[in-house]
Amino acid sequence: xxxxxxxxxxGIDHVRQSVADILTTPLGSRLERRNYGSLLPGLIDQPxxxxxxxxxxxxIASALMKxxxxxxVTRVGMTAGDRPGQATVDLQGDYLGQAVSLSAALQMxxxx
Numbered sequence: 146x147x148x149x150x151x152x153x154x155x156g157i158d159h160v161r162q163s164v165a166d167i168l169t170t171p172l173g174s175r176l177e178r179r180n181y182g183s184l185l186p187g188l189i190d191q192p193x194x195x196x197x198x199x200x201x202x203x204x205i206a207s208a209l210m211k212x213x214x215x216x217x218v219t220r221v222g223m224t225a226g227d228r229p230g231q232a233t234v235d236l237q238g239d240y241l242g243q244a245v246s247l248s249a250a251l252q253m254x255x256x257x
Contacts, residue, residue, distance in 0.1 A: 164247070165249040220238070
């Protein structure tokens with residue numbers, strides 16, 4: 146189900162929504178599934194340098210490997226948004242035997 150419209154979604158649209166949900170959910174925040182989510186929300190306020198970007202890429206890749214089995218990630222990229230806490234994640238990978246590229250706009254805590 147689409148989180149904004151309530152309509153049925155499937156395929157790559159569902160994967161895109163799932164990726165955004167996984168990446169924006171802080172680890173430990175789901176009561177019945179404490180290990181669901183990623184470390185990315187905790188990194189969003191860190192200094193913008195090579196070390197933090199590497200940690201973000203690792204957080205993205207490991208969370209998606211664990212929680213989105215339909216997608217095999219081969220490349221991760223991330224660009225900062227216009228405001229603090231906003232970012233766009235660019236992924237390349239394999240979805241059901243086909244090469245795919247997808248982007249997910251992320252709104253982290255502290256962004257409006």
